[in-house]
Amino acid sequence: MPSDEKPEPEPAPAEEPKKPARTKPRGRKAGKKAYPVLTKNRMFAGLVCGVLVFALLAFLTLISLAFFGKDPPTQLQSRLADVCYFVITATIGALVGLVGGRAAAPDTWQSGEPKT
Amino acid sequence: MNPPIALAPNTERLKALAVQPNSAELRIAELDELLADDDRWLGQFEDVYEKACAKFDEGGDAGEVVLLLWGTACDRMSAYQSLINDARTNARGQFRRRFIAAVTLRMERLVELMRTMVVVWQELELETPDAIYEAVWTIRIPVVAQLRAMWNLFWSSILHPRSETTIELKTGRVLAAD
Incomplete structure (x- = not known):
C-alpha cells in the first residue's frame, strides 16, 4: 500500500546571529592624527624640585666652604666637601635620569589636528 | 589603444606619469598618493581597518595588506585585480620586484594609519592585529x-x-x- 505521507520538509538551517552593526563614523574624524603624550603631575614635579634642592644646597655648601673654610681645611671640612661632591654628582645624574626617562615614556595616545 | 587610467585627483606628478600608461611608476605613484591621503582612508574606516585586521589574522604580510587596502581605497577592485595580474604575469619579474619593494616601504604609512584609527575612534575599542602590534605601538622619538x-x-x-x-x-x- 503506497503511503500518502509526504516527506517532511527539512528544517531551514538556523541563521547565524549577525554581529551588531557598528556605527560607521565615516569621515567624521578625518584629518586627525594620533600623538603620544605625557602628563607631568604634582608628584613628578615634587620629585624634580626635591632633587634640585639637594643639588643646590650641596653646591652652596661647597661654595661656602671655599670662601669661609680654614686653610688648611679641618678634617670635618674635608669630609663635608666630599659629601657635597658626592651629592652633586648623584643628584645631577638622578635629574637627567628622571627627566630623560619620563620624556621617553608616553602615558597615552591623544588624537588631534595635524601640526605643521 | 591603452585603457583610460583613473588618476588620484589633481596630482601633477601623476599627470606627468600618465604619458606612460600602465607603467610601474604610475602604479607606484598612485599607491603613494592613496596612502598619503589620510582623509580618504579614514573616511572608509570600517572597511579599511577590518579588512586589514582580517588579512593580518590570515597570515598575510604587510605587502598583501597594503595591496588589499589599495583595492579598498581605490573603490575599484578591477584596478587591484589588474595590478595583481600584471605582477603575476610579468615574465622578467622586474615590475613585481619593484612593486613589492615599494609596497614594503609603505608599511610605516600603514601602521600610522591603523594607529590613528585606534586612537581616533577609541569608543569602538578596536583591536590591533598581533602581527603588527609591536610596529603600531612602538614609535621613534627624534x-x-x-x-x-x-x-x-x-x-x-x-x-x-x-x-x-x-x-x-x-x-x-x-x-x-x-
Whole structure:
C-alpha cells in the first residue's frame, strides 16, 4: 500500500546571529592624527624640585666652604666637601635620569589636528 | 589603444606619469598618493581597518595588506585585480620586484594609519592585529624632540610644580597646562 505521507520538509538551517552593526563614523574624524603624550603631575614635579634642592644646597655648601673654610681645611671640612661632591654628582645624574626617562615614556595616545 | 587610467585627483606628478600608461611608476605613484591621503582612508574606516585586521589574522604580510587596502581605497577592485595580474604575469619579474619593494616601504604609512584609527575612534575599542602590534605601538622619538620634552618637563616642574602639563613627545611641545 503506497503511503500518502509526504516527506517532511527539512528544517531551514538556523541563521547565524549577525554581529551588531557598528556605527560607521565615516569621515567624521578625518584629518586627525594620533600623538603620544605625557602628563607631568604634582608628584613628578615634587620629585624634580626635591632633587634640585639637594643639588643646590650641596653646591652652596661647597661654595661656602671655599670662601669661609680654614686653610688648611679641618678634617670635618674635608669630609663635608666630599659629601657635597658626592651629592652633586648623584643628584645631577638622578635629574637627567628622571627627566630623560619620563620624556621617553608616553602615558597615552591623544588624537588631534595635524601640526605643521 | 591603452585603457583610460583613473588618476588620484589633481596630482601633477601623476599627470606627468600618465604619458606612460600602465607603467610601474604610475602604479607606484598612485599607491603613494592613496596612502598619503589620510582623509580618504579614514573616511572608509570600517572597511579599511577590518579588512586589514582580517588579512593580518590570515597570515598575510604587510605587502598583501597594503595591496588589499589599495583595492579598498581605490573603490575599484578591477584596478587591484589588474595590478595583481600584471605582477603575476610579468615574465622578467622586474615590475613585481619593484612593486613589492615599494609596497614594503609603505608599511610605516600603514601602521600610522591603523594607529590613528585606534586612537581616533577609541569608543569602538578596536583591536590591533598581533602581527603588527609591536610596529603600531612602538614609535621613534627624534633626538631634538626628546631634548625639548626633557627641558619642558624640567622647566614646568620648577615654574609650575602644582599644575598638570601635557607634553607631546613627537615634537616635545607643551600641549596644555592646567
